[in-house]
Amino acid sequence: MQPLPFRSRSYPSPAEAEHIHDSELEALKAGDEAAFQSLIHRHHGPMLRLAMSHVGDRGVAEDVVQEAWLTCLRSLDRFEGRSSLKTWIFGIVINVARARRRKEARILPFASFWRRDDSDSRRPTVDQSRFGSDGMWRAGPHSWDNVPESKVLGGETLQKVKAAIESLPPKQREVILLRDVAGFEAVEVSALLGISAANQRVRLHRARAAVRKMLEEYLG
């Protein structure tokens, strides 16, 4: 695998991350409360988003996150560090969330999970009417460089992003949340979800393209 050339956020390199996780794991096992606190602060947002993508309801998602942490604590002694601590934790969140979704589904029909899911299809992600017969842009996108930063980074934009992600098919949503919110590398996401590198990339592509489209409608 080639290194990822463009990262918008700075994550530690895998080797570095391993090192951090090792010492973090030691600290946790030794009962270091500050280490645990730092961990729950760091991962709460991504874990909550991931849980919400499975169970829909925020309150239920908060329960899922809490239950996942308690499961982590119960199993920490058995964790052997075959994966990174972070991968292990998120694997637990996914399991707890899936179990809860099955339970909720028995009570409430969950419309969004019955929708057709084209996550793995290679169909075009951009409206074909935007291209001429030569395949070149008829109406190309506009640069967002001239959109005021206060708008790009504003609360309304964030709401659009949230709405776009909520409307994604579940398989795409899971991948974009793990990659762009939780900050996992491609190989880690493939392993967590048990999907091929190619499928991981296709789902990520479809998800980002859909969010971009929604943003284009708002930002111009």
Place this chain on the structure above:
Amino acid sequence: MNCRQVVELMTDYLEGTLSAADRARFEEHIAGCDGCRAYLAQMRVTRRLVGRLADEPIPEPVERELLEAFRNWRLP
């Protein structure tokens, strides 16, 4: 490569998974195409904006409960 093909290769490009030959053709196209350059920039902004969903503070009562659980974790 035309624009219709280039937009579908954006993620492969950002992930660094294009072959050297495709990467060169991709970059050659981008260099001369305002629309595709804007699209690529938008994909990068999109990724950055999605990343902001991570900023979600843990509710104080949840934190308290988890820290309590951590403290009791070693107790019989």
